[in-house]
Amino acid sequence: MKPLVLIVEDEAALVTMLRYNLEKEGFDVCTAADGEEALIQIAERKPDVVLLDWMLPLVSGIEVCRQIRRAPASRTLPIIMLTARGEEGDRVRGLNSGADDYIVKPFSPAELIARLRAVMRRAQPAGAEEVLRFADVGVDLVAHRVTRDGRPIHLGPTEFRLLRFLMQHPGRVFSRELLLDHVWGHDVYVEVRTVDVHIRRLRKALNAGKAVDLVRTVRAAGYALDAPG
Ligand code: CA
Numbered sequence: 336m337k338p339l340v341l342i343v344e345d346e347a348a349l350v351t352m353l354r355y356n357l358e359k360e361g362f363d364v365c366t367a368a369d370g371e372e373a374l375i376q377i378a379e380r381k382p383d384v385v386l387l388d389w390m391l392p393l394v395s396g397i398e399v400c401r402q403i404r405r406a407p408a409s410r411t412l413p414i415i416m417l418t419a420r421g422e423e424g425d426r427v428r429g430l431n432s433g434a435d436d437y438i439v440k441p442f443s444p445a446e447l448i449a450r451l452r453a454v455m456r457r458a459q460p461a462g463a464e465e466v467l468r469f470a471d472v473g474v475d476l477v478a479h480r481v482t483r484d485g486r487p488i489h490l491g492p493t494e495f496r497l498l499r500f501l502m503q504h505p506g507r508v509f510s511r512e513l514l515l516d517h518v519w520g521h522d523v524y525v526e527v528r529t530v531d532v533h534i535r536r537l538r539k540a541l542n543a544g545k546a547v548d549l550v551r552t553v554r555a556a557g558y559a560l561d562a563p564g
Contacts, residue, residue: 338455339363341382343373343399344417345392353386356444362451368392370399377409381513384455386447389418389429397432404433408507408559413454415447467502470549470562472541474502483541493518494537501550501560510557534558 340357344350345368354364365380367373369392376382385403389396396416403409416434418425429437435454438447467474471484479495481488490498496518501509509517511530519525538550551561 337361337363338383339365339380340451341373341376341380341385342366343368343370343385343391343396344388345369345390346388349388352444353447356448357451360448370394370396370402373399374402374406377403377406377412381507381509382412384413384415384451384458386451387414387416387434389416389425397428400429400432400434410506411458413458415450415454417442467499469502469505469560470547472498472502472549474499488540488543490540491536493533494540497533497537498541498560501558505560508551508553508556508559514557530558 338361340362342350342353342357342364344353344366350366354366357364365376365382367376371394373385373387377385387396387400387403391399396418400414400416403412403414414434415436415438416429417438417440418429419440426437435457436450438450465475465477467476472488473482474495475481476499481490481495481498497514500514500518511527514530515525515527519529534550534552538548541550542548547563549560549562551559551563553559
């Protein structure tokens with residue numbers, strides 16, 4: 336699964352250059368020319384990281400960054416601000432608005448890609464770890480063992496992949512279609528309702544006893560892993 340980068344930039348030439356370099360390095364790319372479109376793309380495409388230009392029409396990159404941070408589903412989405420400004424005050428403002436990193440134009444593609452990989456690594460330290468944890472659930476990625484409150488939970492292979500994926504993105508809502516893409520794979524033909532079946536099995540296994548339900552159903556939208564309250 337290639338990581339998806341959302342480029343938010345109104346200069347077509349720069350978008351073309353970024354897209355070319357990112358695709359060459361194994362990223363998938365989607366784009367938005369302004370903040371409003373960026374928020375729509377984030378909701379629909381669930382990018383793994385955002386490259387956000389400071390100078391955008393209508394709403395500034397700084398404000399877009401704040402809006403991304405305000406939405407629960409994108410609160411932890413890694414953001415790198417792109418800017419022509421290079422003053423220390425700007426850097427501080429960019430980082431204060433919630434950006435994870437800040438890169439001044441002109442920059443080399445190699446530098447940008449190194450920064451992208453760094454923020455993605457920091458945002459998902461889980462990917463590098465052997466045990467994912469969320470609330471009282473632990474998923475041992477090496478031994479393929481799942482526990483809740485220390486007790487072993489037995490899951491089928493699909494439920495295991497589903498839980499692993501949700502635990503890698505806690506709090507984010509995924510549509511059934513996106514879950515199919517990420518958990519079953521792009522090339523597999525499965526009905527979207529299959530997702531509901533496996534979510535039901537996952538819930539049943541995870542919530543056995545009187546444990547709190549950590550899988551949240553978002554009506555007409557999909558599912559998320561969430562700790563209530
Ligand atoms: Ca711009």
